Amino acid sequence: MSAVMISRKVRKWEKLPGKNTFCCDGRVMMARQKGVFYLTLFLIIGTCALFFGFECPYLAVHLSAAIPVFAAVLFLFVMAMLLRTSFSDPGVLPRALPEEATFIEMEIEAANGNVPSGQRPPPRIRNVEINNQIVKLKYCYTCKIFRPPRASHCSICDNCVDRFDHHCPWVGNCVGKRNYRYFYLFTLSLSLLTIYIFTFDIVHVVMRSVDDGFLSALKETPGTVLEVLVCFFTLWSVVGLTGFHTYLISLNQTTNEDIKGSWSGKNRVQNPYSHKNIFKNCCEVLCGPTYPSVLDRRGLMRDDSPVSASSAAPSSSSSSSLSFSNSSKPAPATVTTRTTAPLIPNEHTPDDAKPSIDAPAAPGRSPEDHLPAPSFIPPLASPETDAEASVAKDKNH
Amino acid sequence: MATTNFNCSLFNNDQAATQNTHSLQELQQPVVSTKVFIQRDYSSGTLCKFQNKFPTELESRLDRQHFEETIQTLNNLYAEAEKLGGKSYLEGCLACLTAYTIFLCMETQYEKVLKKVAKYIKDQNEKVYIPRSLLLTDPIERGLRVVEITVFEDRSFVPTS
Numbered sequence: 001m002s003a004v005m006i007s008r009k010v011r012k013w014e015k016l017p018g019k020n021t022f023c024c025d026g027r028v029m030m031a032r033q034k035g036v037f038y039l040t041l042f043l044i045i046g047t048c049a050l051f052f053g054f055e056c057p058y059l060a061v062h063l064s065a066a067i068p069v070f071a072a073v074l075f076l077f078v079m080a081m082l083l084r085t086s087f088s089d090p091g092v093l094p095r096a097l098p099e100e101a102t103f104i105e106m107e108i109e110a111a112n113g114n115v116p117s118g119q120r121p122p123p124r125i126r127n128v129e130i131n132n133q134i135v136k137l138k139y140c141y142t143c144k145i146f147r148p149p150r151a152s153h154c155s156i157c158d159n160c161v162d163r164f165d166h167h168c169p170w171v172g173n174c175v176g177k178r179n180y181r182y183f184y185l186f187t188l189s190l191s192l193l194t195i196y197i198f199t200f201d202i203v204h205v206v207m208r209s210v211d212d213g214f215l216s217a218l219k220e221t222p223g224t225v226l227e228v229l230v231c232f233f234t235l236w237s238v239v240g241l242t243g244f245h246t247y248l249i250s251l252n253q254t255t256n257e258d259i260k261g262s263w264s265g266k267n268r269v270q271n272p273y274s275h276k277n278i279f280k281n282c283c284e285v286l287c288g289p290t291y292p293s294v295l296d297r298r299g300l301m302r303d304d305s306p307v308s309a310s311s312a313a314p315s316s317s318s319s320s321s322l323s324f325s326n327s328s329k330p331a332p333a334t335v336t337t338r339t340t341a342p343l344i345p346n347e348h349t350p351d352d353a354k355p356s357i358d359a360p361a362a363p364g365r366s367p368e369d370h371l372p373a374p375s376f377i378p379p380l381a382s383p384e385t386d387a388e389a390s391v392a393k394d395k396n397h
Numbered sequence: 398m399a400t401t402n403f404n405c406s407l408f409n410n411d412q413a414a415t416q417n418t419h420s421l422q423e424l425q426q427p428v429v430s431t432k433v434f435i436q437r438d439y440s441s442g443t444l445c446k447f448q449n450k451f452p453t454e455l456e457s458r459l460d461r462q463h464f465e466e467t468i469q470t471l472n473n474l475y476a477e478a479e480k481l482g483g484k485s486y487l488e489g490c491l492a493c494l495t496a497y498t499i500f501l502c503m504e505t506q507y508e509k510v511l512k513k514v515a516k517y518i519k520d521q522n523e524k525v526y527i528p529r530s531l532l533l534t535d536p537i538e539r540g541l542r543v544v545e546i547t548v549f550e551d552r553s554f555v556p557t558s
Binding site: 076077080081084093094096097099100103104128129130131135137145148149150162163181182185272273283284286287288289290291292294295296 | 432433434437439440441442443478479480481485486488489490492493496497498500505506507508511537538539540541542543545
C-alpha cells in the first residue's frame with residue numbers, strides 16, 4: 001500500500017458540466033460544433049488572401065498605397081473580434097452546488113404548499129418587479145437555479161448564459177453578456193470589410209477593362225471573380241445582421257427577447273431594461289463595464305474533490321486547504337452538510353441528476369485509498385466516522 | 398503537495414476544509430453545518446445586488462446590523478463596478494480602439510472591484526463571522542448568484558486564520 005499519492009494538477013475546466021470544448025488549458029472556451037466556425041475563418045481569410053494577392057498589387061501602384069494598408073488593418077480587426085467572440089466565455093452561469101439546489105427546492109416547497117398527489121405541481125416561477133414591471137424568473141431544471149432576468153439556457157452548449165442573445169454557429173459560441181459587444185463589432189467590421197473589398201474589386205475590374213477590355217480583364221484576375229461572388233452573398237446577410245443588431249442595441253433588447261416577443265405587443269410589459277434613450281442604450285451595451293467570467297476555468301481543483309458522474313457544479317478548489325498559503329482565489333468551505341430535504345425529482349428532472357442528490361461531499365475514491373501511513377493521520381480521526389458519508393461513498397461506486 | 402492533498406482526502410467527509418488554516422487537533426471532531434443563501438435582488442434590474450433581508454437562521458448568531466452592513470457594503474462595491482459613467486465609457490472606447498489588447502496589460506474596473514470585494518470579505522470573516530462560527534463565501538465563487546453563509550453547528554469549532 002503506497003502512502004504517496006501522485007497528484008495531477010486538475011484544472012476546473014476539465015470538470016465543468018455543459019457541452020463546451022476548452023483549449024489552451026482552459027483559456028479558450030467554445031461550443032462543441034465548430035465546423036461552421038472553420039468555414040467562417042476559411043471564407044474571411046481566403047477572400048482577404050485573394051484580395052491581397054490580386055487587387056492590392058495593382059491598386060497600390062495605380063491608385064494609392066493606403067488601400068492595402070487600410071485593408072490589412074480592417075482584416076486584423078475583424079479577426080481579432082471574431083476570435084474574441086468565439087473564444088471567450090459568453091457569460092455562463094455556473095450550476096448550483098447541491099446545498100444551494102436543496103435550499104431553493106425547500107423554498108419552492110414552502111411557497112407551493114401541499115400539492116394533492118396526482119396533481120401537477122405548479123410551474124416554478126418567481127415574480128420580481130423591475131422598474132415597475134413584473135418580470136417572471138423561470139427555474140432551470142438543468143442548472144437548478146432560478147435564472148436571472150435576461151438569462152436563458154442554451155440547449156446546444158447546455159449552459160445558462162447571462163443576457164443570452166443567441167447561439168451563433170458561425171462564431172462557434174453563444175453570444176451573451178460578456179461577448180455581445182465583440183460580436184457586434186465583428187459583424188460591423190466584417191460589413192465594412194466586405195463593402196471595402198467589393199468596392200475595390202469593382203474598381204479594379206473597371207480600371208483593367210478600360211485598358212484591356214472586360215473579358216480579358218477577368219481572365220487576368222480570376223481571383224476577383226471569386227471575391228465578388230463571396231462578397232455579394234456575404235454583403236446581404238452580414239449587413240442585414242449588423243442593421244438588426246444596431247436596432248436591438250438602440251432598444252436594449254436581446255435577439256432572444258425579440259424572437260419571443262417579450263416586450264412587444266400591447267398587453268405585454270414594456271422593456272424594463274431600456275433607458276428610453278438610444279444613445280444611453282448604445283453606451284451601456286457597447287461601452288459598459290467589461291464583466292469578468294464567473295467560471296473559474298483555470299483554478300486548480302483538489303484531486304480528491306467530489307465529482308459525481310452527473311455533477312451539477314464544479315467542486316471547491318484549493319491547492320492546499322490545510323496548509324498555509326492560499327491559492328489566488330479563496331476556496332469555499334467543504335463541510336458535511338445535513339440536507340434536511342432531498343432534492344425532489346419531478347417529471348422535468350433529468351434522470352441522471354437524481355442519484356447524485358445524497359452525496360454532497362463524498363470523495364470519488366475507493367475506501368482502500370483512505371488507509372494511510374500512520375504518520376499522516378492524527379490519532380482520533382477515522383474516515384468512516386460519519387456513517388452517512390460512508391453509505392454515500394458506497395453509492396458512488 | 399502530495400502530503401497536503403492526501404490529508405485533504407482523508408478529512409473530506411468528516412472535517413471542514415476552509416479557506417483559513419487550522420491546527421490538526423481541531424479537525425478531529427466531525428463538523429456539521431448548514432448553509433444560508435442570500436439571493437440576488439433584481440428590483441433595480443440586472444445590476445449585481447443582494448437582498449438585505451435578515452435570514453431567520455442567523456437570528457441567534459449575528460446582529461441584524463452587522464449583516465445589513467456587510468450586504469450593503471457588498472452592494473455598494475458591486476454598484477461601483479457596474480457604474481455607467483465617464484470612466485467606464487472611456488475604458489470601453491479605449492479598449493475598442495486597441496482591439497481590446499489593452500486588457501493584456503491593464504486591469505478592468507470590474508476586476509479591481511472584485512479584488513476589493515475579496516479583501517472585504519476576508520476582513521469581515523476575521524472580524525465578525527468567524528468569531529461567531531460563521532463563514533462568509535465570496536459571491537464570485539457562486540457565480541455572483543448568492544452570498545453563502547455557512548453556519549457551523551459545533552460551536553467549539555472555530556477555524557483560525
